[in-house]
Structures are given as structure tokens and as C-alpha cells.
Amino acid sequence: MSDPTALGRESRAAARSRSGAFDIPENPPQRALALHRALTAVWANDPGWRGQITAVNHTTLGLRFMATALVFFAIGGILAMLIRTQLATPEGAFLDTELYNQIFTMHGSIMMFLFAIPMLEGLGIYMLPKMLGTRDMAFPRLTALGYWCYLFGGLIMLGALFAGVAPRDGWFMYTPLSGATYSPGINADVWLLGVTFVEISAIAAAVEITVTILRQRAPGMKLTEMPLFAWYMLGTSVMMLAGFPPLILASVLLEIERAFGWPFFEVARGGDPLLWQHLFWLFGHPEVYIIFLPAAGVLSTIIPVMCRTRILGYGAIVASIVALVFLSFGLWVHHMFTVGIPHMALAFFSAASLLVAVPTAVQVFAWIGTMWQGRPELHLPMYHVLGFFLTFVMGGLTGVMLALVPFNWQAHDTAFVTAHLHYVLIGGFVFPIMAAATYWMPQITGRARIRGVGEAAFWIILIGFHGTFFVMHLTGLLGMPRRIDIYPDNPEWIWLNLTSSIFSFVMTIGFALFALDLFLQATLGKRSARNPWQAPTLDWALALPAPAYNFASLPGPRLLTGEPARPALLPLARGEGVLPGAPRGRREFLVTSIGAARPDHVAVLPGNTALPLWLAGAIALFVLLMLSGHYIWTLPALTLVAALIWRWGRGLTTEQDHPAVEAAPGLSLPVHYHAHASLGHTGTICLLFSNGALFASLLFGLGFLTLVTPGPDAPEAFVPGQSAIPAMATVVAGLALGAIGVRLARHAVQGERGTGALWFSAVVNALALLAVAILGLGLMDDPTTHARDALRGVLAGYVALHALICTGFAAFALDQLRRGELANGRTGTLKTWRFWQDFSLATALLAGAAAIMQGGV
Amino acid sequence: MARGALWLGQVLAGPAIWAVTFAAVYALHGTGCAQGWDAMATPVGSVHRLAMALAWGAGLLACGGLLLRFSGTETRWQALPRMGAWIGLGATLFSLFPLIVLPAC
Structure with missing residues (x-):
């Protein structure tokens, strides 16, 4: 069969050879349908209900993460509506203070920990193997464990809300308010244990995203040539590895204080509430960029496609990502400008807070330049991109205002900050995620969208959002504090709050329409054309919707064209790429070197298993026993966890020698059991890096209490x-x-x-x-x-x-x-x-x- | 694999120097204020300010050294380590300059 792209590939292969890059010969073509059947038999989930609990496939779990996050987004949104209803009038009797406190705490906690982070994890888990030209994430069972931990942790928090014992101290749980004296009962424990449980999922996702990007790129896809989305996700995952441990440590310390009376944050016994603030914001500010970077990755992917051009300033954007990853860890004290820190230290953090606007601006200008040099087409994803620009730039500018110490002192803890953070988070995350959803829905469902509903949803959300939060800046400047439930003595805030409340309901209608649009597309949309956007990335070189194995053969250097992905589709489906089919009846993919992505070895993955579910269940048992105060019974639960981890490890062993695999003509590779640097090797380094961040946070706490805290x-x-x-x-x-x-x-x-x-x-x-x-x-x-x-x-x-x-x-x-x-x-x-x-x-x-x-x- | 890891290390070197310098100066600031170093004079200022300035200077020198080391800009592979060094130098210079203009404690 003649291949019209063969000549071009040959010339590209010659060019690669001249530039010193390596080449891999193509495998002979096979029947695509036979390959598909063989691969599906190996990679598909188990049938029936069992498949729901044993699935470890990244496509299934990525979608599951995102769908669950959307459900939590809806719940968090309903809580927001309750808040706005209460604040619509100055003496609202809709909620009592206790319930109001629980609701605003759960709104923030759900949106941060149960929506935003899992959504970005799900997006990365779903997209990265497809974009990088591989068949799954590095550690599929870890993906499944992460999902179950997320689900169980979220359900525990949600269950507490329905039982009336939800956390009520605000989503940053400041001590001493959240300590045992002022928060008796299990409300605060629900937050500390539930969020920490969910964070297992974040660390798991961060480890495997890092390893997948560094070690599983298609052969020949150099780091400096991989899709920008992967760079953004790499930055995000490294930040998660370094940023989450301080919060995990803080949560563990506060839980120990509450359960066993160890006084880390209690002033009378030498502790310091500011230690909580430091540890929390050591996580909390990088968290903003952890949420923003994947969204920016979406924008850097979508904008050039929508503008029919290439991204402008690839190198500058990568440098900006590196700068953001580091600088975002030098800003945490700007959340603490009013706690009495010496001026010089305030100035350090104020300067760093101003500085971080530079790499963000570089990206914004790169996106504007890309639109300028291209031919923008106003498809639905582009609407949301423009919504991002309008909203996020305004949020960024109020962020620069808040970075200035004198202004910060005036606006601290007012509704101005609430408005700013919603501009940043909805502008910088929700609009890009909506752009991503509308862009990749054909890829996910194999169906084209139904015109009209999505555009209406966009306009209603945009108008509703700005109507809600723009006036909230004014409410804050007029002095309204955050988190109050009534304001009988401040008539000047009434019309502003009423306006915010009315527009918030408008925004909710918009989100409901958006969900309806997705539902209609998934159920009633016509069959989508392959690669409807003519995008250059490998995620479009797949059948729609994506099969369980992604690629029948993996793209080698000759198929990494950097051009619209369609030319690669047929050769890959026919097995002309690397490691075609599943001739050994096991799940295999290629592991490559970090820099130039040279083939290193073949990894063999475990198949479907319910072990992640059981392990997550055992951890959930431990959490519930801690919550119920049965501390002695946590020891058997921990023993069960250890036994299941042992069982997990047994699943990675082999008693046999495995012969080398011929991945392409003349390319014989060892199986990972015999490899020098396996994925487990890289994953361990990532996990220990995160562990090191936890230990460093612990030393910071020790130093802080020794040097700074004035206690007895x-x-x-x-x-x-x-x-x-x-x-x-x-x-x-x-x-x-x-x-x-x-x-x-x-x-x-x-x-x-x-x-x-x-x-x-x-x-x-x-x-x-x-x-x-x-x-x-x-x-x-x-x-x-x-x-x-x-x-x-x-x-x-x-x-x-x-x-x-x-x-x-x-x-x-x-x-x-x-x-x-x-x-x-x-x-x-x-x-x-x-x-x-x-x-x-x-x-x-x-x-x-x-x-x-x-x-x- | 080692070459790729080395390259990544080169890209991250500049910002890492900023991070270490920033953490060191902040730690010296907290320690000095707690221990009363501000009251201990030297011919070029207090011990406190001198200690912070030395750490700052070391960071700036290290970033400058990286700029000399990573001189190539022809390809993206060469340019990114140099960009990283510029990020480190700019961030170290800007975020810590308050130590020469403000009272310490």
C-alpha cells in the first residue's frame, strides 16, 4: 500500500540524521483491525461492575477524576449560592451562624481540594500519555489508588457536611481557632484528616506525572520539543511534590495537637499560631500556581490551534514556567503582611510578589503575539480563552495591588481579597478548563457539539461572574470583612451585596447550561471528524474516542512531525511505529531517556486489579477510626495498610529472566526487570524529593519555634x-x-x-x-x-x-x-x-x- | 539519561541559586533579629546586615558565574540554561535589594 507521507518522512529522517538526532526504522505494516483487537484484549478494563473497581487505565481514571471533580464543583457551587442568599440582605435569617460557617468553609475547601486540584490531575492523567505518544501513565495502580483516596476523602468531608459536623474555621483553618479549645468536636478533624487523605492522591499524581513526562515521551521527542502542555504539567507536578508536604505536615501536627495534646501552636506552652500560617501558606501560595499552570498549558495548546499558527516564544514560555515554579515559593508571607513581621522581611516578600508578575506577563504577551501572528477563528474554545484574558488580567492586576504592603494592610481580610481570588481562580482556571472541555470533547466522546448552547452558556457565565465579583471589590474597599453572615449596621454594603447575589445566580444558570451542553454533545452529538481542529499534537493522532491502549504502535522519530497530527494516524494504527501490538499478551510501553528521549527499555505494566481500592479502603478505615477517637484501633488498621502495601510490592516481582524485546527492526531493548534505571527508580527519587520537602518543613518549624517564638x-x-x-x-x-x-x-x-x-x-x-x-x-x-x-x-x-x-x-x-x-x-x-x-x-x-x-x- | 538530567539541572541552576539565597537571607534575617545581631557593629555596618549582604553577594556572584558558563544561545537546548541564569540573577537582585535600604528589625 502506498503511503503519501512516506516521502516526507524519509526526508525528515535524513534531516534528523544530519542534525545528529537518532533514527528508528519503521516496522512493517500490519492489519490495523487485528492489532486493535489484540491490544484491546490486553488493555481493556474488566467487563461489567468488576471493571468499575479494577480499572487502572489512565483514560478511564482521568475521565473519572474529571467527572468526580465536576460533581464536587456543582456541590461547591450550590454552597456558594447558599452563601450569596444569606448575604443578599443585611440581616438574612436563611442560615444561622454555625451553619453559615460550615458552608463557607466547605465551599472553599471543596473548590480547592476536591475540584481544582483533582480536575488538573485528571486532565494531566488523561491527556499526557496521549500527547507524549505512550500507552499509559508510569504507575497505573498508583493512578487508581489516587482516585480512590480522593473519592473516599471527599465523601468523608461531604458526609460530615450532611451530618452537621463539617469544618467551620475557614478553608485555611487558622489556629488557635481550629485548635481543641475553640473548636471542640470533630469538625476541624474532618478537615485535617480528610484533606490529608485527599492529598495522598495529589502526591501520587505528582510522582507519576513527573515520571511519565521525563521517561515516557515518544522516542525522539526531546524535552525542548515536547508539547508546552507537558512543560506546564511538569512544572505543576514538581510544585506539588514540594508544595503539598508543608500542608501535610501542618495538618498532621494540628491533628496530633488536638488528639494527644502536643502543643505545636499553643502559645502558653511555647507553640505559635504563626507556625500554622507559615506552613499553610508555604503550600497555599504555590497552590495558586499549581492550579494556574495546567490552565496556562491548556491555553498554550489551544491558542495556536485556534489561530492556525505556532506558539510564539516557546523558549521564553518554558523559562517563564521555570521562573514561576521557583518564585511562587518565595511569596507565601504576602498572606501574612498584617501579623507583625519586620519591614525588611515584608519588603523581601513584597518584591518577590511583584516579580512574579513578570513571567506571567511574558506568557500573556506570548499568547497575544500568537494571536497577532495567526488567523484567529472564533470557535467556542476561543470564547473561553478570551474570557480568560479579560478576567485573569484583571485578577492579576489586583494581585499586584495586594502585593504592595500599604494597600494590603487596608484591604486585608476584606471582600476585596475574595473578589481578587475569584478573578484569579475562575479567570485563571475555570475559563481555561471550560476551553479545554470544549476543545477536547470530540476527542473524549467522538462526537461533535451541538451549536448554540455553549455560546449562550459562555456569555451568561461571563456576565454573571463579573456582575458578582467586580462589585465585590467595591464592597471590600468599603470595608466589608470576609466571612461575616450579617451586616445590620452597614447600609452602604446592601445594594452591592444584593447585586453580587443576583448576578451569582445568573452565573449559576450559565454553568448549568455549560453542563447541559457537554451532556448534549456526549449523548446526541453527531460523529466528530478526526482531528476536527487540525491540531499538531499526538492526542489527535488517535481513533475517536481513544482506545484503551491509545496507540497501536508508538510514534518514533520519523512520525514526530510537528505538523497536524493526521499524517501519523494511519502508520501508527498499522503498527509501523515502535513496539507494535501486544504480541506477548502483556501491557507494554517504551521507556526513554530524560533529555533526547532515546529508547532505554520496555516497561511491563500490571493489569486490572482491585488492590488500589482495598488499600484506599484500609486508609479510609484508619481515618475514620482517628475521627471517632478510637486511637488504639488505628494500629490494626495501619497493619492492614502495611500488609496491602506488601501485597502491592509482590505484584511488581518476577522469578523469570525476560528476553529482550525487538521494538523495531534492529532495536532490541531489555525489559524493565533487567534495566539499569527503571521507572520505579525515577519515581522513588520523586517521592524522596517530596519527603525531603516534608523534612525541611519540619526543620523550619523547629527553627521557627526556637528562634522567633517568644514563648516560655x-x-x-x-x-x-x-x-x-x-x-x-x-x-x-x-x-x-x-x-x-x-x-x-x-x-x-x-x-x-x-x-x-x-x-x-x-x-x-x-x-x-x-x-x-x-x-x-x-x-x-x-x-x-x-x-x-x-x-x-x-x-x-x-x-x-x-x-x-x-x-x-x-x-x-x-x-x-x-x-x-x-x-x-x-x-x-x-x-x-x-x-x-x-x-x-x-x-x-x-x-x-x-x-x-x-x-x- | 545522565545528559538530560544534567541539562535539566543546568536550566534549574539559576532559579535554584535564587531560592537558596532567598532562604538563607530570610533565615539570617530572622536569626539576627532574634539574637540581637543588629546591635553588633563592624566597620561596614552591623553584623546582621553584613551577614545578609554576604549571602546576597554570594548568590549574585554564583548567578554571574552561571551566565559566563552558559554562553551559547544558538539552539533552545543551549539558550534555556542561560535564561535560567538570567532569571536567577534578576530575581536575586530584585527580591533582596531591600536589605541595603531598610532597617533590619
């Missing part, structure tokens, strides 16, 4: 008359010997003689665990005495947990050796363990040094 004098760190040096030295020595042991085991396993080294490592790690237990339970001061004691107790717990994990790794490796799984270059869990062991040793050393510097021994 701290008692001695350790029990008087006892030396902690021997126990601390034993902990460090045990972990250090464990690190030596794992290395010896790795070398010994090559010659099949690793048993002694593995037993040695297991014993010394167990000794380290015992020593830290003696230190914490027998030698350290009572952690309820003083905040510093409490933080040192947390440090000891952190070291103990890592010693326990290392002991677990040793036990798992011994089990693997017994089963014959460590041999002939198959190092099993040893490499991952080595990373954990080294990390545990380093953090134990730092924790010990911090304890010595702070409290003496």
Missing part, C-alpha cells in the same frame, strides 16, 4: 542525668551499616550470594529502630510539656518511621531472595531500598544535629 523558656530536651548520645549514635550507626549492607547485598546478588548481607541489613535497621524507640520513649522529655519537646518528638517519630521502612525493605528483599527473584541482574527491590536507606541515614543525621543544637544532650 523551654525545658531540657532530654531527661536530666541521662545521656542521649549512645542511643543517637546507635540510630545513626544502624542506618549507616544498613546502607553498607544493601550495597553489599546488591553486589552479592549478582553472584547469587546475598543472604548474609541482607540479614545483616535487616538486623542493624531493626537495632536502629529499637534505639530510636528507647530515645523517644525513655530519654526525651514529655512531648506535651513544651512545643519544642513536641517537635523533637515528631522528629524522633520521623526517624523511627524511616528505620521501620528500611527494616521492611530488608524483610521484603529477604523474601524475594527466598523466592529466587534476585538473580542474574534482577535486583528487585534493592535499588529502591538503597535510595530509602541513604535518605533515612541523611535525615537521621540532620535530625540528630538539630536536636543537639537546640536542646543539648
